[in-house]
Amino acid sequence: MNIRTRLGSFAVSAAAALLLTTGAVNAKNFKIALGDSAGSAQEALGKAFVAALEEKSGGAHTGDLFLNGQLGSEQDTVNEAAMGTLDMSILAINNVTPFSPTVGILTLPYVILSLEEAETLTQGAIGDELTANTIEDAGVRILGWSYTGFRRLTNSVRPVETVEDLQGLVIRVPKNEIMIATYNAWGVNPTPMAWAETFAALQQGVVDGQDNPYLTINAMKFDEVQTYITDIRYIFSLEPLVISEQVFQDLSEEDQQMLIEAGKEATLVSAQFLRDQEEAIKERLTTEGGMEITQPANNEEEFISLATEAVWPQFYDSIGGIEKMNEVLAILGRDPVE
Incomplete structure:
Protein backbone atom coordinates (compact mmCIF):
# COMPACT_ATOMS: atom_id res chain seq x y z
CA MET A 1 0.00 0.00 0.00
CA ASN A 2 1.58 3.29 -1.00
CA ILE A 3 1.62 6.36 1.19
CA ARG A 4 -1.25 8.03 -0.71
CA THR A 5 -3.43 4.94 -0.21
CA ARG A 6 -2.48 4.77 3.47
CA LEU A 7 -3.28 8.48 3.94
CA GLY A 8 -6.61 8.08 2.17
CA SER A 9 -7.46 5.10 4.35
CA PHE A 10 -6.55 7.07 7.46
CA ALA A 11 -8.73 10.00 6.36
CA VAL A 12 -11.73 7.73 5.87
CA SER A 13 -11.18 6.12 9.28
CA ALA A 14 -10.84 9.53 10.94
CA ALA A 15 -14.01 10.77 9.28
CA ALA A 16 -15.86 7.66 10.44
CA ALA A 17 -14.59 8.17 13.98
CA LEU A 18 -15.70 11.81 13.88
CA LEU A 19 -19.19 10.76 12.76
CA LEU A 20 -19.40 8.32 15.66
CA THR A 21 -18.26 10.84 18.25
CA THR A 22 -20.55 13.58 16.99
CA GLY A 23 -23.53 11.28 16.72
CA ALA A 24 -23.98 12.09 13.04
CA VAL A 25 -24.51 8.40 12.29
CA ASN A 26 -27.83 8.88 14.06
CA ALA A 27 -28.65 11.97 12.02
CA LYS A 28 -32.32 12.83 12.26
CA ASN A 29 -34.75 15.01 10.37
CA PHE A 30 -37.39 16.04 12.92
CA LYS A 31 -41.00 16.50 11.85
CA ILE A 32 -42.35 19.64 13.53
CA ALA A 33 -46.11 20.32 13.49
CA LEU A 34 -47.43 23.91 13.61
CA GLY A 35 -51.00 25.10 13.87
CA ASP A 36 -50.31 28.53 12.33
CA SER A 37 -49.31 29.68 8.86
CA ALA A 38 -46.25 31.25 7.27
CA GLY A 39 -45.28 34.58 8.83
CA SER A 40 -46.49 33.56 12.28
CA ALA A 41 -44.56 33.61 15.54
CA GLN A 42 -44.77 29.81 15.52
CA GLU A 43 -42.94 29.70 12.19
CA ALA A 44 -40.33 32.18 13.43
CA LEU A 45 -39.61 29.99 16.46
CA GLY A 46 -39.51 26.84 14.33
CA LYS A 47 -37.12 28.33 11.78
CA ALA A 48 -34.82 29.64 14.51
CA PHE A 49 -34.80 26.26 16.24
CA VAL A 50 -33.98 24.33 13.06
CA ALA A 51 -31.20 26.79 12.16
CA ALA A 52 -29.65 26.54 15.63
CA LEU A 53 -29.92 22.74 15.63
CA GLU A 54 -28.27 22.44 12.21
CA GLU A 55 -25.42 24.70 13.31
CA LYS A 56 -24.85 22.84 16.59
CA SER A 57 -24.93 19.41 14.94
CA GLY A 58 -22.80 20.40 11.96
CA GLY A 59 -25.72 19.70 9.69
CA ALA A 60 -26.33 16.21 11.06
CA HIS A 61 -29.73 17.11 12.50
CA THR A 62 -32.41 19.27 10.90
CA GLY A 63 -36.17 19.65 10.88
CA ASP A 64 -39.13 20.22 8.59
CA LEU A 65 -42.00 22.54 9.54
CA PHE A 66 -45.53 21.43 8.69
CA LEU A 67 -47.71 24.55 8.79
CA ASN A 68 -51.45 25.14 9.05
CA GLY A 69 -52.27 22.02 11.03
CA GLN A 70 -51.12 19.66 8.26
CA LEU A 71 -50.30 17.02 10.86
CA GLY A 72 -53.52 17.44 12.85
CA SER A 73 -55.04 19.80 15.39
CA GLU A 74 -52.76 21.23 18.06
CA GLN A 75 -54.28 19.01 20.78
CA ASP A 76 -53.97 15.98 18.49
CA THR A 77 -50.25 16.65 18.12
CA VAL A 78 -49.80 16.43 21.90
CA ASN A 79 -51.32 12.94 21.86
CA GLU A 80 -49.21 11.88 18.90
CA ALA A 81 -46.01 13.20 20.47
CA ALA A 82 -46.87 11.46 23.75
CA MET A 83 -47.15 8.17 21.82
CA GLY A 84 -43.89 8.83 19.98
CA THR A 85 -45.51 8.96 16.53
CA LEU A 86 -44.71 12.67 16.10
CA ASP A 87 -41.37 14.29 16.89
CA MET A 88 -42.29 17.86 17.79
CA SER A 89 -45.08 20.42 17.82
CA ILE A 90 -45.34 24.16 18.30
CA LEU A 91 -48.74 24.97 19.74
CA ALA A 92 -50.64 27.42 21.91
CA ILE A 93 -50.09 26.84 25.63
CA ASN A 94 -53.85 26.60 26.17
CA ASN A 95 -53.77 23.39 24.09
CA VAL A 96 -51.20 21.89 26.48
CA THR A 97 -53.24 22.76 29.58
CA PRO A 98 -55.79 19.91 29.23
CA PHE A 99 -52.91 17.41 29.38
CA SER A 100 -50.82 19.17 32.04
CA PRO A 101 -53.08 21.47 34.11
CA THR A 102 -50.32 23.29 36.02
CA VAL A 103 -49.24 25.15 32.86
CA GLY A 104 -52.63 26.84 33.12
CA ILE A 105 -51.05 29.33 35.50
CA LEU A 106 -49.59 31.01 32.40
CA THR A 107 -53.05 31.38 30.85
CA LEU A 108 -54.92 32.79 33.83
CA PRO A 109 -56.23 36.21 32.81
CA TYR A 110 -54.00 39.16 33.62
CA VAL A 111 -51.23 37.14 35.29
CA ILE A 112 -48.69 38.15 32.61
CA LEU A 113 -48.77 41.87 31.84
CA SER A 114 -45.72 42.29 29.58
CA LEU A 115 -43.29 40.42 27.37
CA GLU A 116 -40.65 40.85 30.05
CA GLU A 117 -42.89 39.13 32.61
CA ALA A 118 -43.48 36.30 30.15
CA GLU A 119 -39.73 35.88 29.73
CA THR A 120 -39.18 35.93 33.49
CA LEU A 121 -41.66 33.13 34.10
CA THR A 122 -40.83 30.86 31.18
CA GLN A 123 -37.05 31.17 31.36
CA GLY A 124 -36.78 30.81 35.13
CA ALA A 125 -37.66 28.32 37.85
CA ILE A 126 -41.37 28.36 37.00
CA GLY A 127 -40.63 27.41 33.39
CA ASP A 128 -38.34 24.58 34.54
CA GLU A 129 -41.03 23.29 36.88
CA LEU A 130 -43.71 23.39 34.17
CA THR A 131 -41.40 21.53 31.79
CA ALA A 132 -40.95 18.77 34.37
CA ASN A 133 -44.71 18.63 34.87
CA THR A 134 -45.46 18.31 31.15
CA ILE A 135 -43.00 15.43 30.87
CA GLU A 136 -44.74 13.58 33.70
CA ASP A 137 -48.32 14.53 32.82
CA ALA A 138 -48.31 14.61 29.03
CA GLY A 139 -45.23 12.72 27.84
CA VAL A 140 -43.82 15.80 26.10
CA ARG A 141 -40.92 18.09 26.98
CA ILE A 142 -40.88 21.86 26.43
CA LEU A 143 -37.73 22.86 24.53
CA GLY A 144 -38.53 26.48 23.72
CA TRP A 145 -41.12 29.23 23.85
CA SER A 146 -42.69 31.47 21.26
CA TYR A 147 -43.75 34.87 22.60
CA THR A 148 -46.66 35.84 20.40
CA GLY A 149 -48.11 38.80 22.31
CA PHE A 150 -51.40 39.62 24.02
CA ARG A 151 -54.57 38.07 22.68
CA ARG A 152 -56.58 40.97 21.21
CA LEU A 153 -60.31 40.70 20.72
CA THR A 154 -61.55 41.06 17.12
CA ASN A 155 -65.08 41.10 15.75
CA SER A 156 -67.04 42.01 12.63
CA VAL A 157 -70.04 43.74 14.29
CA ARG A 158 -69.05 46.81 16.31
CA PRO A 159 -66.28 48.47 18.33
CA VAL A 160 -65.96 46.99 21.82
CA GLU A 161 -64.84 49.38 24.53
CA THR A 162 -66.64 48.01 27.60
CA VAL A 163 -67.87 44.68 28.93
CA GLU A 164 -71.38 45.85 28.05
CA ASP A 165 -70.32 46.19 24.41
CA LEU A 166 -69.43 42.49 24.40
CA GLN A 167 -72.95 41.37 25.20
CA GLY A 168 -74.70 39.60 22.34
CA LEU A 169 -71.54 38.91 20.35
CA VAL A 170 -70.72 35.31 19.45
CA ILE A 171 -67.03 34.84 20.24
CA ARG A 172 -64.93 31.85 19.26
CA VAL A 173 -62.51 30.55 21.89
CA PRO A 174 -60.27 27.48 22.03
CA LYS A 175 -61.54 24.45 23.92
CA ASN A 176 -59.95 25.71 27.11
CA GLU A 177 -61.71 25.95 30.48
CA ILE A 178 -59.83 29.02 31.67
CA MET A 179 -60.61 31.05 28.56
CA ILE A 180 -64.25 29.96 28.59
CA ALA A 181 -64.50 30.92 32.27
CA THR A 182 -63.03 34.34 31.52
CA TYR A 183 -65.68 35.17 28.94
CA ASN A 184 -68.33 33.82 31.29
CA ALA A 185 -67.08 36.27 33.90
CA ALA A 200 -64.32 29.75 7.84
CA ALA A 201 -66.61 30.34 10.83
CA LEU A 202 -65.70 34.03 10.87
CA GLN A 203 -66.08 34.29 7.12
CA GLN A 204 -69.52 32.66 7.15
CA GLY A 205 -70.77 34.60 10.17
CA VAL A 206 -71.11 31.49 12.35
CA VAL A 207 -69.20 33.46 14.99
CA ASP A 208 -68.73 37.24 15.22
CA GLY A 209 -65.26 37.35 16.67
CA GLN A 210 -62.24 35.70 18.25
CA ASP A 211 -59.11 36.70 20.15
CA ASN A 212 -55.48 36.31 19.13
CA PRO A 213 -52.28 38.40 19.06
CA TYR A 214 -51.55 40.88 16.29
CA LEU A 215 -48.95 38.51 14.81
CA THR A 216 -51.55 35.75 14.49
CA ILE A 217 -54.32 38.05 13.25
CA ASN A 218 -51.96 39.12 10.48
CA ALA A 219 -50.56 35.68 9.62
CA MET A 220 -54.04 34.14 9.47
CA LYS A 221 -55.40 37.07 7.39
CA PHE A 222 -58.22 37.74 9.84
CA ASP A 223 -58.36 41.32 8.53
CA GLU A 224 -60.22 39.82 5.56
CA VAL A 225 -63.11 38.71 7.78
CA GLN A 226 -62.89 41.03 10.82
CA THR A 227 -63.19 44.80 11.18
CA TYR A 228 -62.75 45.77 14.84
CA ILE A 229 -59.91 45.14 17.27
CA THR A 230 -60.09 45.79 21.01
CA ASP A 231 -56.67 46.23 22.61
CA ILE A 232 -57.35 44.01 25.62
CA ARG A 233 -54.42 42.12 27.14
CA TYR A 234 -56.16 39.45 29.16
CA ILE A 235 -53.82 36.63 28.14
CA PHE A 236 -50.26 36.80 26.86
CA SER A 237 -50.04 34.14 24.17
CA LEU A 238 -47.25 31.63 24.70
CA GLU A 239 -46.64 28.84 22.20
CA PRO A 240 -44.14 26.26 23.39
CA LEU A 241 -42.08 23.98 21.20
CA VAL A 242 -42.56 20.48 22.61
CA ILE A 243 -40.78 17.24 21.76
CA SER A 244 -41.99 13.71 22.34
CA GLU A 245 -40.28 12.49 25.50
CA GLN A 246 -39.96 9.06 23.88
CA VAL A 247 -38.12 10.60 20.94
CA PHE A 248 -35.98 12.73 23.28
CA GLN A 249 -34.92 9.76 25.42
CA ASP A 250 -33.92 7.74 22.34
CA LEU A 251 -31.26 10.34 21.57
CA SER A 252 -27.73 10.44 22.93
CA GLU A 253 -26.95 12.81 25.78
CA GLU A 254 -24.99 14.98 23.36
CA ASP A 255 -27.93 15.22 20.99
CA GLN A 256 -30.32 15.94 23.85
CA GLN A 257 -28.12 18.83 24.93
CA MET A 258 -28.04 20.15 21.35
CA LEU A 259 -31.84 20.21 21.30
CA ILE A 260 -32.04 21.96 24.67
CA GLU A 261 -29.53 24.62 23.64
CA ALA A 262 -31.19 25.12 20.24
CA GLY A 263 -34.52 25.61 22.05
CA LYS A 264 -33.02 28.26 24.33
CA GLU A 265 -31.54 30.15 21.39
CA ALA A 266 -34.80 29.98 19.45
CA THR A 267 -36.67 31.32 22.50
CA LEU A 268 -34.50 34.44 22.51
CA VAL A 269 -35.06 34.88 18.78
CA SER A 270 -38.83 34.64 19.32
CA ALA A 271 -38.82 37.43 21.90
CA GLN A 272 -36.87 39.68 19.54
CA PHE A 273 -39.19 38.77 16.66
CA LEU A 274 -42.16 40.06 18.67
CA ARG A 275 -40.31 43.26 19.59
CA ASP A 276 -39.32 43.85 15.98
CA GLN A 277 -42.58 42.96 14.27
CA GLU A 278 -45.62 43.77 16.41
CA GLU A 279 -45.89 47.52 15.86
CA ALA A 280 -45.36 47.23 12.10
CA ILE A 281 -47.99 44.50 11.87
CA LYS A 282 -50.43 46.55 13.93
CA GLU A 283 -49.90 49.42 11.50
CA ARG A 284 -50.44 47.17 8.49
CA LEU A 285 -53.72 45.81 9.88
CA THR A 286 -55.11 49.34 10.15
CA THR A 287 -53.69 51.00 7.03
CA GLU A 288 -53.83 48.08 4.57
CA GLY A 289 -56.28 45.77 6.30
CA GLY A 290 -58.77 48.49 7.16
CA MET A 291 -59.20 47.36 10.75
CA GLU A 292 -60.23 49.79 13.50
CA ILE A 293 -58.53 49.61 16.89
CA THR A 294 -60.41 50.54 20.08
CA GLN A 295 -58.88 50.97 23.52
CA PRO A 296 -60.83 49.41 26.40
CA ALA A 297 -62.44 51.95 28.73
CA ASN A 298 -60.77 52.99 31.99
CA ASN A 299 -57.52 51.15 31.29
CA GLU A 300 -59.36 47.83 31.10
CA GLU A 301 -60.30 48.09 34.77
CA GLU A 302 -63.70 46.39 34.48
CA PHE A 303 -62.35 43.53 32.35
CA ILE A 304 -59.51 42.98 34.84
CA SER A 305 -61.56 43.02 38.03
CA GLU A 323 -49.42 29.09 47.22
CA LYS A 324 -48.22 28.55 43.67
CA MET A 325 -50.26 31.54 42.54
CA ASN A 326 -48.61 33.69 45.19
CA GLU A 327 -45.17 32.35 44.28
CA VAL A 328 -45.70 33.55 40.71
CA LEU A 329 -47.05 36.91 41.86
CA ALA A 330 -44.02 37.36 44.15
CA ILE A 331 -41.64 36.65 41.25
CA LEU A 332 -43.47 39.35 39.30
CA GLY A 333 -43.27 41.80 42.23
CA ARG A 334 -47.00 41.82 42.97
CA ASP A 335 -49.06 41.50 46.11
CA PRO A 336 -50.30 38.05 47.14
CA VAL A 337 -53.93 36.92 47.00
CA GLU A 338 -55.78 35.53 49.96
Whole structure:
Protein backbone atom coordinates (compact mmCIF):
# COMPACT_ATOMS: atom_id res chain seq x y z
CA MET A 1 0.00 0.00 0.00
CA ASN A 2 1.58 3.29 -1.00
CA ILE A 3 1.62 6.36 1.19
CA ARG A 4 -1.25 8.03 -0.71
CA THR A 5 -3.43 4.94 -0.21
CA ARG A 6 -2.48 4.77 3.47
CA LEU A 7 -3.28 8.48 3.94
CA GLY A 8 -6.61 8.08 2.17
CA SER A 9 -7.46 5.10 4.35
CA PHE A 10 -6.55 7.07 7.46
CA ALA A 11 -8.73 10.00 6.36
CA VAL A 12 -11.73 7.73 5.87
CA SER A 13 -11.18 6.12 9.28
CA ALA A 14 -10.84 9.53 10.94
CA ALA A 15 -14.01 10.77 9.28
CA ALA A 16 -15.86 7.66 10.44
CA ALA A 17 -14.59 8.17 13.98
CA LEU A 18 -15.70 11.81 13.88
CA LEU A 19 -19.19 10.76 12.76
CA LEU A 20 -19.40 8.32 15.66
CA THR A 21 -18.26 10.84 18.25
CA THR A 22 -20.55 13.58 16.99
CA GLY A 23 -23.53 11.28 16.72
CA ALA A 24 -23.98 12.09 13.04
CA VAL A 25 -24.51 8.40 12.29
CA ASN A 26 -27.83 8.88 14.06
CA ALA A 27 -28.65 11.97 12.02
CA LYS A 28 -32.32 12.83 12.26
CA ASN A 29 -34.75 15.01 10.37
CA PHE A 30 -37.39 16.04 12.92
CA LYS A 31 -41.00 16.50 11.85
CA ILE A 32 -42.35 19.64 13.53
CA ALA A 33 -46.11 20.32 13.49
CA LEU A 34 -47.43 23.91 13.61
CA GLY A 35 -51.00 25.10 13.87
CA ASP A 36 -50.31 28.53 12.33
CA SER A 37 -49.31 29.68 8.86
CA ALA A 38 -46.25 31.25 7.27
CA GLY A 39 -45.28 34.58 8.83
CA SER A 40 -46.49 33.56 12.28
CA ALA A 41 -44.56 33.61 15.54
CA GLN A 42 -44.77 29.81 15.52
CA GLU A 43 -42.94 29.70 12.19
CA ALA A 44 -40.33 32.18 13.43
CA LEU A 45 -39.61 29.99 16.46
CA GLY A 46 -39.51 26.84 14.33
CA LYS A 47 -37.12 28.33 11.78
CA ALA A 48 -34.82 29.64 14.51
CA PHE A 49 -34.80 26.26 16.24
CA VAL A 50 -33.98 24.33 13.06
CA ALA A 51 -31.20 26.79 12.16
CA ALA A 52 -29.65 26.54 15.63
CA LEU A 53 -29.92 22.74 15.63
CA GLU A 54 -28.27 22.44 12.21
CA GLU A 55 -25.42 24.70 13.31
CA LYS A 56 -24.85 22.84 16.59
CA SER A 57 -24.93 19.41 14.94
CA GLY A 58 -22.80 20.40 11.96
CA GLY A 59 -25.72 19.70 9.69
CA ALA A 60 -26.33 16.21 11.06
CA HIS A 61 -29.73 17.11 12.50
CA THR A 62 -32.41 19.27 10.90
CA GLY A 63 -36.17 19.65 10.88
CA ASP A 64 -39.13 20.22 8.59
CA LEU A 65 -42.00 22.54 9.54
CA PHE A 66 -45.53 21.43 8.69
CA LEU A 67 -47.71 24.55 8.79
CA ASN A 68 -51.45 25.14 9.05
CA GLY A 69 -52.27 22.02 11.03
CA GLN A 70 -51.12 19.66 8.26
CA LEU A 71 -50.30 17.02 10.86
CA GLY A 72 -53.52 17.44 12.85
CA SER A 73 -55.04 19.80 15.39
CA GLU A 74 -52.76 21.23 18.06
CA GLN A 75 -54.28 19.01 20.78
CA ASP A 76 -53.97 15.98 18.49
CA THR A 77 -50.25 16.65 18.12
CA VAL A 78 -49.80 16.43 21.90
CA ASN A 79 -51.32 12.94 21.86
CA GLU A 80 -49.21 11.88 18.90
CA ALA A 81 -46.01 13.20 20.47
CA ALA A 82 -46.87 11.46 23.75
CA MET A 83 -47.15 8.17 21.82
CA GLY A 84 -43.89 8.83 19.98
CA THR A 85 -45.51 8.96 16.53
CA LEU A 86 -44.71 12.67 16.10
CA ASP A 87 -41.37 14.29 16.89
CA MET A 88 -42.29 17.86 17.79
CA SER A 89 -45.08 20.42 17.82
CA ILE A 90 -45.34 24.16 18.30
CA LEU A 91 -48.74 24.97 19.74
CA ALA A 92 -50.64 27.42 21.91
CA ILE A 93 -50.09 26.84 25.63
CA ASN A 94 -53.85 26.60 26.17
CA ASN A 95 -53.77 23.39 24.09
CA VAL A 96 -51.20 21.89 26.48
CA THR A 97 -53.24 22.76 29.58
CA PRO A 98 -55.79 19.91 29.23
CA PHE A 99 -52.91 17.41 29.38
CA SER A 100 -50.82 19.17 32.04
CA PRO A 101 -53.08 21.47 34.11
CA THR A 102 -50.32 23.29 36.02
CA VAL A 103 -49.24 25.15 32.86
CA GLY A 104 -52.63 26.84 33.12
CA ILE A 105 -51.05 29.33 35.50
CA LEU A 106 -49.59 31.01 32.40
CA THR A 107 -53.05 31.38 30.85
CA LEU A 108 -54.92 32.79 33.83
CA PRO A 109 -56.23 36.21 32.81
CA TYR A 110 -54.00 39.16 33.62
CA VAL A 111 -51.23 37.14 35.29
CA ILE A 112 -48.69 38.15 32.61
CA LEU A 113 -48.77 41.87 31.84
CA SER A 114 -45.72 42.29 29.58
CA LEU A 115 -43.29 40.42 27.37
CA GLU A 116 -40.65 40.85 30.05
CA GLU A 117 -42.89 39.13 32.61
CA ALA A 118 -43.48 36.30 30.15
CA GLU A 119 -39.73 35.88 29.73
CA THR A 120 -39.18 35.93 33.49
CA LEU A 121 -41.66 33.13 34.10
CA THR A 122 -40.83 30.86 31.18
CA GLN A 123 -37.05 31.17 31.36
CA GLY A 124 -36.78 30.81 35.13
CA ALA A 125 -37.66 28.32 37.85
CA ILE A 126 -41.37 28.36 37.00
CA GLY A 127 -40.63 27.41 33.39
CA ASP A 128 -38.34 24.58 34.54
CA GLU A 129 -41.03 23.29 36.88
CA LEU A 130 -43.71 23.39 34.17
CA THR A 131 -41.40 21.53 31.79
CA ALA A 132 -40.95 18.77 34.37
CA ASN A 133 -44.71 18.63 34.87
CA THR A 134 -45.46 18.31 31.15
CA ILE A 135 -43.00 15.43 30.87
CA GLU A 136 -44.74 13.58 33.70
CA ASP A 137 -48.32 14.53 32.82
CA ALA A 138 -48.31 14.61 29.03
CA GLY A 139 -45.23 12.72 27.84
CA VAL A 140 -43.82 15.80 26.10
CA ARG A 141 -40.92 18.09 26.98
CA ILE A 142 -40.88 21.86 26.43
CA LEU A 143 -37.73 22.86 24.53
CA GLY A 144 -38.53 26.48 23.72
CA TRP A 145 -41.12 29.23 23.85
CA SER A 146 -42.69 31.47 21.26
CA TYR A 147 -43.75 34.87 22.60
CA THR A 148 -46.66 35.84 20.40
CA GLY A 149 -48.11 38.80 22.31
CA PHE A 150 -51.40 39.62 24.02
CA ARG A 151 -54.57 38.07 22.68
CA ARG A 152 -56.58 40.97 21.21
CA LEU A 153 -60.31 40.70 20.72
CA THR A 154 -61.55 41.06 17.12
CA ASN A 155 -65.08 41.10 15.75
CA SER A 156 -67.04 42.01 12.63
CA VAL A 157 -70.04 43.74 14.29
CA ARG A 158 -69.05 46.81 16.31
CA PRO A 159 -66.28 48.47 18.33
CA VAL A 160 -65.96 46.99 21.82
CA GLU A 161 -64.84 49.38 24.53
CA THR A 162 -66.64 48.01 27.60
CA VAL A 163 -67.87 44.68 28.93
CA GLU A 164 -71.38 45.85 28.05
CA ASP A 165 -70.32 46.19 24.41
CA LEU A 166 -69.43 42.49 24.40
CA GLN A 167 -72.95 41.37 25.20
CA GLY A 168 -74.70 39.60 22.34
CA LEU A 169 -71.54 38.91 20.35
CA VAL A 170 -70.72 35.31 19.45
CA ILE A 171 -67.03 34.84 20.24
CA ARG A 172 -64.93 31.85 19.26
CA VAL A 173 -62.51 30.55 21.89
CA PRO A 174 -60.27 27.48 22.03
CA LYS A 175 -61.54 24.45 23.92
CA ASN A 176 -59.95 25.71 27.11
CA GLU A 177 -61.71 25.95 30.48
CA ILE A 178 -59.83 29.02 31.67
CA MET A 179 -60.61 31.05 28.56
CA ILE A 180 -64.25 29.96 28.59
CA ALA A 181 -64.50 30.92 32.27
CA THR A 182 -63.03 34.34 31.52
CA TYR A 183 -65.68 35.17 28.94
CA ASN A 184 -68.33 33.82 31.29
CA ALA A 185 -67.08 36.27 33.90
CA TRP A 186 -67.68 39.02 31.33
CA GLY A 187 -71.25 37.82 30.82
CA VAL A 188 -70.61 36.08 27.51
CA ASN A 189 -71.17 32.43 26.62
CA PRO A 190 -68.35 31.84 24.10
CA THR A 191 -68.26 29.20 21.37
CA PRO A 192 -65.43 26.66 21.75
CA MET A 193 -64.12 25.80 18.31
CA ALA A 194 -61.12 24.07 16.76
CA TRP A 195 -58.48 26.40 15.33
CA ALA A 196 -58.72 24.90 11.84
CA GLU A 197 -62.42 25.83 11.67
CA THR A 198 -62.05 29.42 12.87
CA PHE A 199 -61.40 31.37 9.67
CA ALA A 200 -64.32 29.75 7.84
CA ALA A 201 -66.61 30.34 10.83
CA LEU A 202 -65.70 34.03 10.87
CA GLN A 203 -66.08 34.29 7.12
CA GLN A 204 -69.52 32.66 7.15
CA GLY A 205 -70.77 34.60 10.17
CA VAL A 206 -71.11 31.49 12.35
CA VAL A 207 -69.20 33.46 14.99
CA ASP A 208 -68.73 37.24 15.22
CA GLY A 209 -65.26 37.35 16.67
CA GLN A 210 -62.24 35.70 18.25
CA ASP A 211 -59.11 36.70 20.15
CA ASN A 212 -55.48 36.31 19.13
CA PRO A 213 -52.28 38.40 19.06
CA TYR A 214 -51.55 40.88 16.29
CA LEU A 215 -48.95 38.51 14.81
CA THR A 216 -51.55 35.75 14.49
CA ILE A 217 -54.32 38.05 13.25
CA ASN A 218 -51.96 39.12 10.48
CA ALA A 219 -50.56 35.68 9.62
CA MET A 220 -54.04 34.14 9.47
CA LYS A 221 -55.40 37.07 7.39
CA PHE A 222 -58.22 37.74 9.84
CA ASP A 223 -58.36 41.32 8.53
CA GLU A 224 -60.22 39.82 5.56
CA VAL A 225 -63.11 38.71 7.78
CA GLN A 226 -62.89 41.03 10.82
CA THR A 227 -63.19 44.80 11.18
CA TYR A 228 -62.75 45.77 14.84
CA ILE A 229 -59.91 45.14 17.27
CA THR A 230 -60.09 45.79 21.01
CA ASP A 231 -56.67 46.23 22.61
CA ILE A 232 -57.35 44.01 25.62
CA ARG A 233 -54.42 42.12 27.14
CA TYR A 234 -56.16 39.45 29.16
CA ILE A 235 -53.82 36.63 28.14
CA PHE A 236 -50.26 36.80 26.86
CA SER A 237 -50.04 34.14 24.17
CA LEU A 238 -47.25 31.63 24.70
CA GLU A 239 -46.64 28.84 22.20
CA PRO A 240 -44.14 26.26 23.39
CA LEU A 241 -42.08 23.98 21.20
CA VAL A 242 -42.56 20.48 22.61
CA ILE A 243 -40.78 17.24 21.76
CA SER A 244 -41.99 13.71 22.34
CA GLU A 245 -40.28 12.49 25.50
CA GLN A 246 -39.96 9.06 23.88
CA VAL A 247 -38.12 10.60 20.94
CA PHE A 248 -35.98 12.73 23.28
CA GLN A 249 -34.92 9.76 25.42
CA ASP A 250 -33.92 7.74 22.34
CA LEU A 251 -31.26 10.34 21.57
CA SER A 252 -27.73 10.44 22.93
CA GLU A 253 -26.95 12.81 25.78
CA GLU A 254 -24.99 14.98 23.36
CA ASP A 255 -27.93 15.22 20.99
CA GLN A 256 -30.32 15.94 23.85
CA GLN A 257 -28.12 18.83 24.93
CA MET A 258 -28.04 20.15 21.35
CA LEU A 259 -31.84 20.21 21.30
CA ILE A 260 -32.04 21.96 24.67
CA GLU A 261 -29.53 24.62 23.64
CA ALA A 262 -31.19 25.12 20.24
CA GLY A 263 -34.52 25.61 22.05
CA LYS A 264 -33.02 28.26 24.33
CA GLU A 265 -31.54 30.15 21.39
CA ALA A 266 -34.80 29.98 19.45
CA THR A 267 -36.67 31.32 22.50
CA LEU A 268 -34.50 34.44 22.51
CA VAL A 269 -35.06 34.88 18.78
CA SER A 270 -38.83 34.64 19.32
CA ALA A 271 -38.82 37.43 21.90
CA GLN A 272 -36.87 39.68 19.54
CA PHE A 273 -39.19 38.77 16.66
CA LEU A 274 -42.16 40.06 18.67
CA ARG A 275 -40.31 43.26 19.59
CA ASP A 276 -39.32 43.85 15.98
CA GLN A 277 -42.58 42.96 14.27
CA GLU A 278 -45.62 43.77 16.41
CA GLU A 279 -45.89 47.52 15.86
CA ALA A 280 -45.36 47.23 12.10
CA ILE A 281 -47.99 44.50 11.87
CA LYS A 282 -50.43 46.55 13.93
CA GLU A 283 -49.90 49.42 11.50
CA ARG A 284 -50.44 47.17 8.49
CA LEU A 285 -53.72 45.81 9.88
CA THR A 286 -55.11 49.34 10.15
CA THR A 287 -53.69 51.00 7.03
CA GLU A 288 -53.83 48.08 4.57
CA GLY A 289 -56.28 45.77 6.30
CA GLY A 290 -58.77 48.49 7.16
CA MET A 291 -59.20 47.36 10.75
CA GLU A 292 -60.23 49.79 13.50
CA ILE A 293 -58.53 49.61 16.89
CA THR A 294 -60.41 50.54 20.08
CA GLN A 295 -58.88 50.97 23.52
CA PRO A 296 -60.83 49.41 26.40
CA ALA A 297 -62.44 51.95 28.73
CA ASN A 298 -60.77 52.99 31.99
CA ASN A 299 -57.52 51.15 31.29
CA GLU A 300 -59.36 47.83 31.10
CA GLU A 301 -60.30 48.09 34.77
CA GLU A 302 -63.70 46.39 34.48
CA PHE A 303 -62.35 43.53 32.35
CA ILE A 304 -59.51 42.98 34.84
CA SER A 305 -61.56 43.02 38.03
CA LEU A 306 -64.29 40.71 36.72
CA ALA A 307 -61.82 38.20 35.31
CA THR A 308 -59.35 38.02 38.18
CA GLU A 309 -61.95 37.91 40.94
CA ALA A 310 -64.14 35.28 39.27
CA VAL A 311 -61.62 33.14 37.38
CA TRP A 312 -58.45 32.89 39.46
CA PRO A 313 -60.04 31.10 42.46
CA GLN A 314 -61.68 28.51 40.16
CA PHE A 315 -58.28 27.21 39.08
CA TYR A 316 -56.07 27.41 42.17
CA ASP A 317 -56.31 23.66 42.70
CA SER A 318 -55.37 22.74 39.12
CA ILE A 319 -52.35 25.08 38.95
CA GLY A 320 -50.84 23.84 42.21
CA GLY A 321 -52.72 25.79 44.87
CA ILE A 322 -53.01 29.39 45.97
CA GLU A 323 -49.42 29.09 47.22
CA LYS A 324 -48.22 28.55 43.67
CA MET A 325 -50.26 31.54 42.54
CA ASN A 326 -48.61 33.69 45.19
CA GLU A 327 -45.17 32.35 44.28
CA VAL A 328 -45.70 33.55 40.71
CA LEU A 329 -47.05 36.91 41.86
CA ALA A 330 -44.02 37.36 44.15
CA ILE A 331 -41.64 36.65 41.25
CA LEU A 332 -43.47 39.35 39.30
CA GLY A 333 -43.27 41.80 42.23
CA ARG A 334 -47.00 41.82 42.97
CA ASP A 335 -49.06 41.50 46.11
CA PRO A 336 -50.30 38.05 47.14
CA VAL A 337 -53.93 36.92 47.00
CA GLU A 338 -55.78 35.53 49.96
